[in-house]
Amino acid sequence: MNExxxxxxxxxxxxxxxxxxxxxxxxxxxxxxxxxxxxxEWLRQPExxxxxxxxxxxxxxDRFNLGEVTITRCVTRHRDASGDAVAGVxxxxxxxxxxxxxxxxxxxxxxxxxxxxxxxxxxIGPLRSAIDATRAAEAARTAASRVRFFTLQSETx
Amino acid sequence: xxxxxxxxxxxxxxxxHGAQRAFRGVLEAMxxxxxxxxxxxEAVDGLxxxxxxxxxxxxxxxxxxxxxxxxxxxxxxxLSPDLATEAAFAYLRFHTGVPPAAxxxxxxxxxxxxxxxxxxxxxxxxxxxxxxxxxxxxxxIEVDRLGGQPLPSERLVxxxxxxxxxxxxxxxxxxxxxxAWRIGLQAEFPRGIDLILACGDRIAALPRTTRxxxxx
Numbered sequence: 247m248n249e250x251x252x253x254x255x256x257x258x259x260x261x262x263x264x265x266x267x268x269x270x271x272x273x274x275x276x277x278x279x280x281x282x283x284x285x286x287e288w289l290r291q292p293e294x295x296x297x298x299x300x301x302x303x304x305x306x307x308d309r310f311n312l313g314e315v316t317i318t319r320c321v322t323r324h325r326d327a328s329g330d331a332v333a334g335v336x337x338x339x340x341x342x343x344x345x346x347x348x349x350x351x352x353x354x355x356x357x358x359x360x361x362x363x364x365x366x367x368x369x370i371g372p373l374r375s376a377i378d379a380t381r382a383a384e385a386a387r388t389a390a391s392r393v394r395f396f397t398l399q400s401e402t403x
Numbered sequence: 404x405x406x407x408x409x410x411x412x413x414x415x416x417x418x419x420h421g422a423q424r425a426f427r428g429v430l431e432a433m434x435x436x437x438x439x440x441x442x443x444x445e446a447v448d449g450l451x452x453x454x455x456x457x458x459x460x461x462x463x464x465x466x467x468x469x470x471x472x473x474x475x476x477x478x479x480x481x482l483s484p485d486l487a488t489e490a491a492f493a494y495l496r497f498h499t500g501v502p503p504a505a506x507x508x509x510x511x512x513x514x515x516x517x518x519x520x521x522x523x524x525x526x527x528x529x530x531x532x533x534x535x536x537x538x539x540x541x542x543x544i545e546v547d548r549l550g551g552q553p554l555p556s557e558r559l560v561x562x563x564x565x566x567x568x569x570x571x572x573x574x575x576x577x578x579x580x581x582x583a584w585r586i587g588l589q590a591e592f593p594r595g596i597d598l599i600l601a602c603g604d605r606i607a608a609l610p611r612t613t614r615x616x617x618x619x
Contacts (some may be wrong), residue, residue, distance in 0.1 A: 333408035
C-alpha cells in the first residue's frame with residue numbers, strides 16, 4: 247500500500263511509523279499540539295477493527311493464531327501550497343482514534359523533506375527515547391526476579 | 404499492485420451513513436423503475452470523484468456514490484476506456500477493496516459513459532445463466548441528461564413490476580441501437596442486465612424486469 251516517497255527509503259518510514267505507533271499517548275499529545283488539522287484531509291476516517299496475530303511455535307515451528315488484536319487505522323492526505331499531496335497512514339493498537347490521527351498526520355509530514363529533519367529531531371527522537379526508557383525499566387524490573395534453572399547431569403550416567 | 408495513495412480523493416464523509424443513504428437511493432430507483440432519484444446530501448457531501456481520461460469531466464457524483472455503496476472485496480468492476488484511469492481504480496480499490504475484473508465477461512459491475520456503450524461493448528456483458536440469473540451484470544451508464552422535459556426522440560415508455568400502469572422517462576445520450584438491444588434482452592429473461600443511469604447527483608434504474616417501448 248505504500249509508495250516510494252522521494253529520498254526516504256521504506257525502512258526509514260517503517261521505523262518512524264513504528265515509533266509513532268508505540269509512543270505513549272501523553273508524549274504524542276504534547277507534540278501533536280503543533281499540528282494544523284486544517285491542512286489535512288481524511289481519506290479514511292479512523293475505523294476500529296480486529297486483526298489476527300499469528301505466531302510460530304518456538305519461532306520456527308508451525309504457524310498458529312495467537313489471538314486477535316484491536317486495531318484502529320486511518321489515512322490522511324496533506325497538501326502543501328503548490329497542491330502537491332502526500333498520504334500518511336496511522337495504525338495503532340487499541341481504539342484511540344485521536345492517537346491514530348496523530349500518527350497519520352506525522353507520517354504525512356515526515357514524508358516531506360521540508361519537515362523531516364526537524365520532526366526526526368524534535369518528535370521522533372524524544373519519542374524513541376521514551377519508548378526505550380520504558381522498555382529498559384520493564385526489562386530491569388523483570389530481570390530482578392529472574393530465576394536461572396540449571397539441569398544437572400546425573401553423575402552415574 | 405501499487406497504489407498511489409496520495410492521489411486518492413475522499414469518499415463518503417461518513418462511510419457508514421453515506422453508503423446507507425446511497426444504497427437507499429439505488430433501492431428506491433430499482434423498486435420504482437423510471438423514477439429519477441436524487442441522492443441525499445449524506446451520500447454526496449464531501450465526495451470527490453476520481454478523474455477520468457477527460458480532465459474536465461471526472462466520474463459523476465452519482466456514479467461514484469453508487470459504486471462506493473455497492474462494491475466490496477467480493478464483487479468485481481470493469482470501467483470503460485474513458486473512465487478506466489489509474490486514479491479511478493486506485494480510488495475504488497482504496498475505498499471499497501474491490502479487485503478489478505479480469506474482463507468484462509466476468510465483471511459484476513460495468514461502468515461506462517453513454518457514448519461508449521456500442522455493440523462491441525454490449526456484446527461482452529455477462530447476462531447470467533438460466534440457473535443463476537442473478538449473476539448478470541449491473542451496468543452503470545453516465546448519461547448527459549436524465550428526467551425533465553423530454554425531446555421527442557428520447558422518451559421511453561416503461562412497464563413492469565414497480566410501475567402501476569406505465570411511466571415515461573427522458574434520457575439523452577444513448578443511441579437507438581442501445582435501446583433496441585435492451586428491448587431485445589427482454590426475450591432472454593430471467594437472464595439480462597440491470598441498468599442504472601447516472602447524471603450529476605441523480606440516478607434512475609431500469610432493472611431487467613422493466614419492459615421498454617420507444618415512443619415514436
